[in-house]
Amino acid sequence: VSKYIIGGGITGLIASFYNPDYRIITDKIGGQMAANTAGPRILEVNEYSRMFLKDLGFENVNTKFAKIGYKVRGKIVDSISKSLRNKYYLKSRCLDDANLIPNSIMSDGKNTIEYFDISWDEIIERLISNIKKPVINKITSIDTEEKIIVLDGLPFRYEKLISTIPAPAFFKASKLNPEKELKFIQKVFIIVDSSTIDMREYEYIYYPECQYPYHRISKVGSNKLSIEFTTNEDTSKILNYWKHISIQNIIIPIGQIQSGMISKVKDISFFGRYACWDHDLKVDDVIRQSIDYNDTERKNIYDGI
Numbered sequence: 001v002s003k004y005i006i007g008g009g010i011t012g013l014i015a016s017f018y019n020p021d022y023r024i025i026t027d028k029i030g031g032q033m034a035a036n037t038a039g040p041r042i043l044e045v046n047e048y049s050r051m052f053l054k055d056l057g058f059e060n061v062n063t064k065f066a067k068i069g070y071k072v073r074g075k076i077v078d079s080i081s082k083s084l085r086n087k088y089y090l091k092s093r094c095l096d097d098a099n100l101i102p103n104s105i106m107s108d109g110k111n112t113i114e115y116f117d118i119s120w121d122e123i124i125e126r127l128i129s130n131i132k133k134p135v136i137n138k139i140t141s142i143d144t145e146e147k148i149i150v151l152d153g154l155p156f157r158y159e160k161l162i163s164t165i166p167a168p169a170f171f172k173a174s175k176l177n178p179e180k181e182l183k184f185i186q187k188v189f190i191i192v193d194s195s196t197i198d199m200r201e202y203e204y205i206y207y208p209e210c211q212y213p214y215h216r217i218s219k220v221g222s223n224k225l226s227i228e229f230t231t232n233e234d235t236s237k238i239l240n241y242w243k244h245i246s247i248q249n250i251i252i253p254i255g256q257i258q259s260g261m262i263s264k265v266k267d268i269s270f271f272g273r274y275a276c277w278d279h280d281l282k283v284d285d286v287i288r289q290s291i292d293y294n295d296t297e298r299k300n301i302y303d304g305i
């Protein structure tokens with residue numbers, strides 16, 4: 001009987017680092033962050049990310065400022081109106097209507113973000129060397145009554161679980177029902193050479209207006225740009241249209257969380273954007289979740305719970 005984290009993306013690795021008695025079970029290590037050429041993947045500077053890098057043994061990591069632009073009426077500008085923010089929200093989620101538009105939309109409307117100048121590969125490597133050796137296998141089912149995870153026919157009994165796998169995969173494997181139906185849309189990223197579009201000094205640019213089929217373009221990797229689409233359409237249409245300039249195509253099936261809510265499950269906690277089904281969660285929130293969880297667990301032991 002033991003404690004496991006299911007899913008070995010950046011969330012699972014961080015959760016295991018701060019909760020060392022939990023072993024990861026995953027089919028792959030690194031998840032989305034290991035292939036970080038799609039979209040602006042930055043570790044924002046704040047108290048949690050600063051503490052995290054220090055805890056990992058990275059001293060004095062330089063910080064940089066990402067400049068964020070908004071394309072409006074043919075011009076790149078540094079700020080945007082509330083109605084264009086709302087328009088962007090609907091466009092980037094393929095929605096016709098919405099009651100509540102979160103503040104976090106379009107990088108909180110900021111025009112600069114301070115981030116750590118460090119690669120996710122370096123962070124992932126350091127995390128792997130500081131955690132228990134993960135079990136590499138695909139989870140086929142989870143029996144939440146008997147508290148058993150099944151991997152390719154092999155059962156693992158658990159005492160406690162932290163789930164970081166995407167919520168639709170968790171609810172399918174456990175045959176439980178979420179509180180509200182989990183709806184999502186795929187994202188398509190067309191990677192092109194940086195000479196294709198003049199990004200000027202901007203790290204990424206948002207495109208709220210409907211005449212652009214994409215909604216964000218970001219500088220990625222060395223000398224590349226990522227053009228980002230959220231779409232219900234057949235991907236072959238997009239891939240075909242852009243094939244003359246495309247260096248690479250990346251498709252993330254659960255790219256954009258649209259609506260829904262997970263339900264509570266006994267002895268299972270959910271960490272990270274896709275497991276919690278909350279698009280607002282970023283890596284620094286995962287650090288906070290992982291540290292808080294460790295503190296609560298320790299407190300429960302002392303209190304004899």
Ligand SMILES: Cc1cc2nc3c(=O)[nH]c(=O)nc-3n(C[C@H](O)[C@H](O)[C@H](O)COP(=O)(O)OP(=O)(O)OC[C@H]3O[C@@H](n4cnc5c(N)ncnc54)[C@H](O)[C@@H]3O)c2cc1C
Pocket residue numbers: 006007008009010011012025026027028029030031032033038039040041042043044137138139140164165166169252255271272273274275281282283284
């Ligand atoms: C375009 C884009 C840009 C982003 N930019 C930023 C950013 O700038 N800053 C930021 O903080 N966040 C950013 N995010 C969010 C961030 O990328 C994600 O929150 C994070 O990478 C998700 O990591 P995760 O570990 O939660 O999930 P994932 O990376 O999806 O990992 C899930 C893991 O579970 C495993 N798994 C799934 N199903 C099973 C199964 N049945 N059995 C075993 N294993 C399984 C997978 O192999 C994978 O390793 C961005 C996201 C996108 C899409």
